[in-house]
Amino acid sequence: MFDAEPAADRDDTPSATAREFIAFALADEMYAVDILSVREIRAHEPATRIAGAPPVVRGVINLRGVIVPVVDLRLHLGLGAAQVGPATVIVVLQIDERLVGVQVDALADVVALEPAAIRPAPEFGAGIRHVRGLAEVEGQTLVVLDIEALMCSPELALFAGGPERGGT
Amino acid sequence: MSLDLSQFHQLFFEEAGEHLQNIEAILLRIDPRHAAQEDVAEIFRAAHSIKGSGATFGFEDVAALMHAMEELLDRVRKGELPFDERMVEAGLAACDALRNLLDARRGGPPADAARAREAAARLAALAQGAAPSATAGAVAGKDVGTAWEAVFRLARVVAGSELLVDNMLQELARLGACEVLERPGPLGGDGSWRVRIHGPEDEAGLRAVLELVTDPGELVIRAVDAPPAPTADETPYEEEAEDGSYTLFEPFPQLPADVPAHDEPRPEAVDGDTAPPQEAHAMSRGGADASIRVSVDKVEELANLVGELVITRSILNELAGEMEATELFDRLMNGLGLLERNTRELQSSVMAIRMVPVANVFARFPRLVHDLGARLGKRVRLRLEGEQAELDKSLVERIVDPLTHLVRNALDHGIESPAARRAAGKPEEGELVLRALHQGSYILVEVEDDGAGLSRERILASARARGLPASDALSDAEVWQLIFEPGLSTAETVTEVSGRGVGMDVVKRNIAELGGQVEIRSLPGRGTRIGVRLPLTLAIADGLVVGVGDELYVIPLGFVGETLQAPPEAIGRIGGQPRTLRVQGDYLPVIELGRRFAVPGAHAEWTEGIMVLVEANGARAALLVDTLVDQRQVVIKSLEANFRKVAGFSAATVLGNGKVALILDVAALIDGARAAGLAA
Numbered sequence: 001m002f003d004a005e006p007a008a009d010r011d012d013t014p015s016a017t018a019r020e021f022i023a024f025a026l027a028d029e030m031y032a033v034d035i036l037s038v039r040e041i042r043a044h045e046p047a048t049r050i051a052g053a054p055p056v057v058r059g060v061i062n063l064r065g066v067i068v069p070v071v072d073l074r075l076h077l078g079l080g081a082a083q084v085g086p087a088t089v090i091v092v093l094q095i096d097e098r099l100v101g102v103q104v105d106a107l108a109d110v111v112a113l114e115p116a117a118i119r120p121a122p123e124f125g126a127g128i129r130h131v132r133g134l135a136e137v138e139g140q141t142l143v144v145l146d147i148e149a150l151m152c153s154p155e156l157a158l159f160a161g162g163p164e165r166g167g168t
Numbered sequence: 169m170s171l172d173l174s175q176f177h178q179l180f181f182e183e184a185g186e187h188l189q190n191i192e193a194i195l196l197r198i199d200p201r202h203a204a205q206e207d208v209a210e211i212f213r214a215a216h217s218i219k220g221s222g223a224t225f226g227f228e229d230v231a232a233l234m235h236a237m238e239e240l241l242d243r244v245r246k247g248e249l250p251f252d253e254r255m256v257e258a259g260l261a262a263c264d265a266l267r268n269l270l271d272a273r274r275g276g277p278p279a280d281a282a283r284a285r286e287a288a289a290r291l292a293a294l295a296q297g298a299a300p301s302a303t304a305g306a307v308a309g310k311d312v313g314t315a316w317e318a319v320f321r322l323a324r325v326v327a328g329s330e331l332l333v334d335n336m337l338q339e340l341a342r343l344g345a346c347e348v349l350e351r352p353g354p355l356g357g358d359g360s361w362r363v364r365i366h367g368p369e370d371e372a373g374l375r376a377v378l379e380l381v382t383d384p385g386e387l388v389i390r391a392v393d394a395p396p397a398p399t400a401d402e403t404p405y406e407e408e409a410e411d412g413s414y415t416l417f418e419p420f421p422q423l424p425a426d427v428p429a430h431d432e433p434r435p436e437a438v439d440g441d442t443a444p445p446q447e448a449h450a451m452s453r454g455g456a457d458a459s460i461r462v463s464v465d466k467v468e469e470l471a472n473l474v475g476e477l478v479i480t481r482s483i484l485n486e487l488a489g490e491m492e493a494t495e496l497f498d499r500l501m502n503g504l505g506l507l508e509r510n511t512r513e514l515q516s517s518v519m520a521i522r523m524v525p526v527a528n529v530f531a532r533f534p535r536l537v538h539d540l541g542a543r544l545g546k547r548v549r550l551r552l553e554g555e556q557a558e559l560d561k562s563l564v565e566r567i568v569d570p571l572t573h574l575v576r577n578a579l580d581h582g583i584e585s586p587a588a589r590r591a592a593g594k595p596e597e598g599e600l601v602l603r604a605l606h607q608g609s610y611i612l613v614e615v616e617d618d619g620a621g622l623s624r625e626r627i628l629a630s631a632r633a634r635g636l637p638a639s640d641a642l643s644d645a646e647v648w649q650l651i652f653e654p655g656l657s658t659a660e661t662v663t664e665v666s667g668r669g670v671g672m673d674v675v676k677r678n679i680a681e682l683g684g685q686v687e688i689r690s691l692p693g694r695g696t697r698i699g700v701r702l703p704l705t706l707a708i709a710d711g712l713v714v715g716v717g718d719e720l721y722v723i724p725l726g727f728v729g730e731t732l733q734a735p736p737e738a739i740g741r742i743g744g745q746p747r748t749l750r751v752q753g754d755y756l757p758v759i760e761l762g763r764r765f766a767v768p769g770a771h772a773e774w775t776e777g778i779m780v781l782v783e784a785n786g787a788r789a790a791l792l793v794d795t796l797v798d799q800r801q802v803v804i805k806s807l808e809a810n811f812r813k814v815a816g817f818s819a820a821t822v823l824g825n826g827k828v829a830l831i832l833d834v835a836a837l838i839d840g841a842r843a844a845g846l847a848a
């Protein structure tokens with residue numbers, strides 16, 4: 001797991017501009033999302049499948065009485081379907097007013113990153129989008145996701161947009 | 169119909185009390201010189217609501233007082249009058265008077281009718297203060313205590329003649345000070361007149377004059393709370409009255425003697441007195457509250473917590489099951505059994521808090537329809553349908569106002585006068601239907617009248633007059649939606665009943681806040697049906713839990729007729745494939761849930777599974793499931809709060825084990841099956 005930033009590269013104390021990210025593992029890659037969008041972390045639980053939903057939507061879970069969809073991020077990023085292990089967790093994100101769970105293989109750590117430390121990603125081919133940039137932490141590449149854009153992407157069909165207008 | 173309205177009085181008092189507090193709070197914080205448009209509109213709406221429900225219960229004094237407040241705020245809202253300090257004071261005085269009226273109805277000290285009239289008069293005076301028409305009212309009558317308002321439509325022959333119209337106005341002026349509040353535009357225009365007469369002691373003279381010039385049934389006369397005659401020279405406060413238009417109010421009765429009354433009548437003036445007597449805020453009305461009002465959120469939170477408790481208990485149960493049987497184990501199991509019973513009771517209590525029959529909403533309408541019909545000179549029969557349908561309490565509270573608006577509109581603008589109905593070849597008695605029914609994931613409450621229907625032209629014209637883009641190419645449905653625009657009114661007259669254009673936008677907003685929709689259907693000459701569709705987000709339903717493969721689904725029990733195992737001879741095969749199920753002579757389409765939802769491991773053979781016969785909107789079908797698991801009350805949870813609508817499901821629920829189960833949208837499934845059947 002990561003410690004804080006390597007002291008050799010930067011100041012000892014994270015400056016005011018640093019933002020915190022939650023890092024997690026998917027297959028053998030490391031990803032990170034802005035901690036401000038994380039509402040809570042839950043142990044893995046089987047979701048209720050929704051017929052007709054896209055495969056990346058594993059289903060819905062009960063979050064203290066609220067129905068929350070769970071997305072298989074592995075599948076969405078092309079890493080194969082999620083495999084449930086002892087470390088599997090569901091990261092519950094809050095995007096606008098909505099909650100969505102993301103199933104990840106394992107939680108890594110909270111890391112503080114300066115904006116400058118997040119390098120823009122090169123142009124990937126189609127299919128790899130919603131990457132805010134790449135950062136290196138302890139010699140490992142961290143893919144910083146633009147999780148809001150990702151969750152709102154139309155292929156997830158997670159949200160139907162606003163409630164349908166009346167006037168039929 | 170004998171109906172005890174008193175059971176709803178408590179609700180009215182609570183509502184009115186809230187609105188009252190709201191008005192007061194705004195008045196107390198508002199900056200008179202920079203009054204926010206929103207605040208003014210908010211007071212206006214609150215007054216409008218109190219007026220409406222007050223009138224429903226026959227509390228005329230309450231309605232009259234709030235009518236005066238509404239009139240004043242309406243002019244401010246429309247920018248015809250600047251808001252000023254005196255309005256705050258008069259408003260607060262009216263609040264006090266209103267509180268007094270409400271308390272009196274609740275068994276408090278007797279109502280001080282004079283105080284209420286005074287407060288209303290003060291508001292009315294302010295409303296007329298800067299009114300361009302106020303100067304026209306050269307009131308001659310000495311007795312300003314009585315006033316009558318007549319709303320009428322001139323007979324065509326009269327309306328077309330300048331001479332006859334003038335003659336009528338002269339006749340009216342002879343009776344007393346006559347103000348024409350509204351008249352149809354051009355000579356010969358077909359529209360309503362609204363005239364206020366101060367002076368005559370009874371309405372007979374007025375009626376005699378007007379009956380000569382109107383068609384039968386086109387004349388409504390009622391007493392109004394007369395504001396003091398809008399003339400300066402009649403008031404005993406001559407020195408204040410020197411200056412024209414702003415002096416038409418009475419001095420504050422509660423003003424201490426040493427504080428000078430308004431020497432400076434300009435709107436910018438800052439009055440010497442700052443706040444009304446605070447006794448008004450003393451909330452000590454002992455014993456008035458046998459019930460408490462709790463926010464829906466709290467009830468919802470409670471329901472969620474109980475759900476969590478149920479889940480926690482089942483976790484404990486599971487753990488206990490793994491323990492070895494010892495004496496301690498027995499005691500633990502006893503404790504768990506107790507816990508289970510208590511949680512179950514707790515759960516049903518929480519559920520019971522929320523459910524009430526729609527009858528609670530409907531019961532207030534017979535009186536409203538009766539009174540309004542009489543006042544408007546219309547004959548209306550009210551029919552109630554589906555009153556037994558249960559509704560979440562929070563929904564009940566929140567659809568009362570919108571429904572009241574809709575019913576008022578239907579009576580005022582929908583159903584025609586007996587004469588007009590006769591002319592149109594309809595029975596003189598109009599019919600108004602209030603109907604509630606469950607429909608898939610919605611409860612539908614409809615207000616239907618057999619009146620004149622909406623006028624496309626009038627709505628479009630009114631929309632254009634307000635600068636809304638309204639092209640002739642709009643479809644009917646789009647045109648009907650225009651009536652939800654704020655301030656758009658197609659009524660030709662502003663009556664106490666409706667026509668201010670406040671109702672429909674409020675209706676739409678209230679419904680939208682509940683996640684619902686308002687649907688309008690209207691046919692010229694045939695009538696209008698307005699349907700309020702509310703999602704069952706907050707509702708609880710009886711559900712049949714069924715197993716399909718490894719998955720559990722919930723079928724709302726309201727749609728379920730019976731369950732059966734299909735005997736082979738009842739299965740109709742076409743081309744070797746099972747296609748239909750014959751039940752009591754009917755051939756029903758069969759929806760294989762396992763196939764429809766692609767459930768792994770579900771039975772496909774019709775004879776092996778169980779058929780659940782369902783019916784929605786008059787169409788029947790059989791759902792093929794593997795097992796019947798349970799019949800239970802389920803809390804309906806929105807799928808759309810964090811996800812989206814999913815075809816075939818109306819909502820979700822949480823089962824006792826904490827898992828989510830989806831609730832079938834039976835109506836949509838049947839429709840889908842029929843569509844597929846037609847295509848096949």
